[in-house]
Amino acid sequence: MSNNNSQTPNLPKWHELPNFSLHLDQVISITNTYVEPIIGEKLTKTMMHNYFKSGVLESPQGKLHTQMQLAGAIIVDLLKKIFTLTEIKAGLKIMLADTSPQVAYDTFVDIFNEQASRESLSSKALTNIDIEAATPIIQMEYAAVESILFWVDSRKILYENIESKK
Template structure:
């Protein structure tokens, strides 16, 4: 979906690649933006994060300490907020986490995202990591969300190119 030069910077970290120690909000934002800015071209702010916590989209911190769950949530929400409303993101995460752990849900999302982002073309490509015919509804929902993000990125890139002509 995205040209080869852009593909190099589109890779999200797996759960176990995220820091396992407590983070402060500034560190959480720095890491989130380190992963997302090359992909979406914008940054997540403190205000945005506080809104995600207040809306129960991301689990609030304990004593102003953040950990992998908040970082993973910030990465996923940071991508999804460009396509879906916060209420839609909350409903999707709730459905996903009903039968899955945050680690499993995040890793499935990242596997699909990284695999699809590494392929070129304008139509969804086959997944090597997953059989969609036997996948459960939350997994198919994740796949659809990944495709939505990648189509949005492709459309955004085309708009940028068209405005330069």
């Protein structure tokens, strides 16, 4: 994945997240530290309240949040760019049916960090364009097309799993 910043985006593993209760402002601040440089938008209190209200994230006990809400906020904030909250909720439900939140989160982070550290995504070789020698605009178009195709594949897998769990 090509990155204009000199630093590759990197998400924290579960054990690197604070292991003590956090206030909502702290959850938002930590989430924004990791996610804003990637997606270019800040998580807000309103967004978090929507995540809790819609059931995408488990509401905290009282006003204090745990690693689970923080890890969830990081993942949901990244996924909301390509999936609806309903789709994210369904995907998380399927994923958490087979594993713990910690394992699910760490798996997502491992995949993200490995893919983000790659120079470029080249899952499908182009036959008529040398993407390495292409102009930045053509490289952008390639990345946009790949994003769409990965999104389509992800949704297909999600909906196949939703149907198989019914």
